[in-house]
Amino acid sequence: MSAKLNIVMAQLNLKVGDIDGNTHRVIESAEQARDQHQADMVVFPELTLCGYPPEDLLLRPSMVLRIEQAVSKLAAVKGIDLVMGLPAMGAHGLENQAVVLRDGQVVARYAKQHLPNYQVFDEKRYFIPGQKPCIFECKGVKLALTVCEDLWYQSPAKQALEAGADLILSLNASPFHKDKQSIRYETIRSRCHETGLPVLYVNLFGGQDELVFDGGSFAMNSNGQVAVRADYFTEGLYTACFDTSVKAFDQEIVPELPSLHxxxxxxxxxxxxxxxxxxxxxxxxxxxxxxxxxxxxxxxxxxxxxxxxxxxxxxxxxxxxxxxxxxxxxxxxxxxxxxxxxxxxxxxxxxxxxxxxxxxxxxxxxxxxxxxxxxxxxxxxxxxxxxxxxxxxxxxxxxxxxxxxxxxxxxxxxxxxxxxxxxxxxxxxxxxxxxxxxxxxxxxxxxxxxxxxxxxxxxEDSLPPYDDLDRIIEMYVEEDKSAEAIIESGFDRETVYRVLRLIDINEFKRRQAVVGVRITPRGFGRDRRYPITNGWHLGI
Incomplete structure (x- = not known):
């Protein structure tokens, strides 16, 4: 008779800086996972307690103290393992950690190894990267901790395999763009195939300024098939049942990815x-x-x-x-x-x-x-x-x-x-x-x-047809194509130079524009940081 490890993916909408409120949500969710889902473990997103991205709140002297006080409150939760993200001091500085709490005690700590510093991310401003894997056991299963971008690289997954892991847990605050989920699947599937290990991927949900987190948490077996998937754009607790005898998640009917629109x-x-x-x-x-x-x-x-x-x-x-x-x-x-x-x-x-x-x-x-x-x-x-x-x-x-x-x-x-x-x-x-x-x-x-x-x-008295305009903007802003490369793709030279010049000279307006939802890999805001005053000339 096979044994089961019931893991709940806690896909929550948390608020940056609201440590007390987020702690209450963790306690409430953990108790619900234990009592209503009969879970052995509940896994939360990256930087659960402070929210993501906390940005320069991480520079506040009281941040670590407030997080420590929040962790002490979680001692009230018994009978279920809590896996969550938080900022904590390591040996050499502040780390983006995943921790495991069991009956109020921290039984495992892992520091994120690959700190993203591209697009909307700026984690190297705040954190020191970790170097080592972290394995802990629950019901005889050896579980490895990772945080978000760690699984976009081969080394943390390989470390987990070499340390004897049966299953990788990935805590994420992965923001939405229109093609993101297919990229996530492709990336995690590569790690599964390379290591032969299944992965539980828990993602954040909710809006934070220009970023939107779409949820879509999932459990993927070592063959690269998605066994369980949480809903998109909603909160919830989702159970993934891990069969310890075959080291795989019980397969469920996984709904298709919603349409682009x-x-x-x-x-x-x-x-x-x-x-x-x-x-x-x-x-x-x-x-x-x-x-x-x-x-x-x-x-x-x-x-x-x-x-x-x-x-x-x-x-x-x-x-x-x-x-x-x-x-x-x-x-x-x-x-x-x-x-x-x-x-x-x-x-x-x-x-x-x-x-x-x-x-x-x-x-x-x-x-x-x-x-x-x-x-x-x-x-x-x-x-x-x-x-x-x-x-x-x-x-x-x-x-x-x-x-x-x-x-x-x-x-x-x-x-x-x-x-x-x-x-x-x-x-x-x-x-x-x-x-x-x-x-x-x-x-x-x-x-x-x-x-x-x-x-x-x-x-269109003032602008090219929108079909042309939008493709030129996409190539220049999102794909970083040069003027000549855009022209070579089939657009009129005069139109391209006119549009690109308009984009460049209107940076001053965009600096004064309000924030808005980011849905592409390169939005106007944290993604694209061009100088207003500059002597750059269009060309190759």
């Missing part, structure tokens, strides 16, 4: 929900223009917070079409959000009257267009200040790339759901959202995009 949409909803709630805002307010960006943002806000916490404001001007007014009204009515129409013409005229002497003997240009946008920004920020609602901005990645946005105007706000979403994907996500329930009028999706800041204006 479902994954991205859920990431956007999660990012907005957690940013608003974790920062204590009562709700959100946004400008509803009748265009596709604000329509999709409204749907995301509604799905994240509920209609009762969302306010939409239409701020028409003389160039606003009747179609935009009608579509904005329909969007608000469908979702049942608080909706107001507040014309900006009186405010705009007042500004123009005051500025008349300064503008004498000049011609109309983008100054007047930007002034319209800034009038709207003032209105939204006033509502935000008065009501405690955060302004949700609506610009997309294509616009942010080329500076097709107004500082102190439509860039005003606290968070941007679409900051890393190219315009072409905005269209696709709008279509996807309508498959869940009609919320965006079809003509909003079909009509040519326009800022409506001038008569008969459409975006």
């Amino acid at each position: 479902e994954r991205v949409y859920k990431a956007l909803v999660t990012g907005v929900r957690d940013y608003v709630n974790k920062n204590g805002f009562k709700g959100v307010v946004l400008g509803l223009s009748g265009g596709i960006d604000s329509a999709l943002t409204l749907a995301i806000a509604n799905d994240a917070l509920g209609a009762e916490r969302v306010q939409a404001v239409m701020m028409p001007f003389r160039y606003t079409s009747n179609m935009s007014l009608e579509d904005a009204q329909e969007e608000a009515d469908i979702l049942g959000v608080d909706y107001s129409v507040m014309p900006i013409e009186p405010m705009f005229d007042a500004f123009m009257g005051t500025l008349s002497a300064q503008f004498e003997n000049t011609h109309k240009d983008t100054t007047e267009e930007n002034l319209q946008s800034r009038c709207r920004g003032v209105m939204l920020m006033a509502i935000s200040n008065k009501k405690g609602y955060m302004v949700l901005t609506t610009g997309n990645k294509s616009e942010m790339a080329v500076g097709y946005a107004t500082l102190y105007g439509d860039m005003c706000g606290g968070y941007n759901a679409l900051k890393d979403v190219p315009k072409t994907l905005v269209f696709a996500l709008s279509e996807y959202r309508n498959t869940l329930g009609y919320v965006i009028p079809q003509r909003v999706i079909d009509r040519p995009p326009s800022a409506e800041l001038a008569p008969d204006q459409v975006d």
